[in-house]
Amino acid sequence: MAAFGLAGAQAGDARAGRQKLTTCQGCHGLDGLSKNPEAPNLAGQIENYLVRSLAAYKSGERKNESMNIVAKDLSDEDIADVAAYYASIQVDVLPP
């Protein structure tokens, strides 16, 4: 899934991603639910969208003070793994 639209992108490893959440979880949670009103929920998010977002934060194309700092240190593998982890969280939706 992580390879959608990203030439050469590798498939992420959700279990490895789970071990790399030290920084992410403060705002996005281990459960993918936002812990502050500035941070989005990531639980069950589309994997490709997460990979593209992290890559855009890393390159600076997408601007956010916290995320530009955090993403700068992530390798392509880290990005794929963390995206795979959050995407793997199952979500049930109850429309209003």
Next chain:
Amino acid sequence: MAAFGLAGAQAGDARAGRQKLTTCQGCHGLDGLSKNPEAPNLAGQIENYLVRSLAAYKSGERKNESMNIVAKDLSDEDIADVAAYYASIQVDVLPP
């Protein structure tokens, strides 16, 4: 909720937002679940995050070919209402 961090922002009306989803639903669904691999899920997303994202797409600060076109025509009220609608969708999360 929509007012977090946005001076002067108005609270959105989820029921009004539901009536304004004609364009959104093709990619993000009425249920807030992505209908294509380029589009994120929006179900239960943090309202303030949705408002800021739409405002950034409208201003061009955040780049996405589809979203820059779509957001250009949204008023502040439209943005608040659509954000309130997607945020109002209840989501249950089952961590792996």
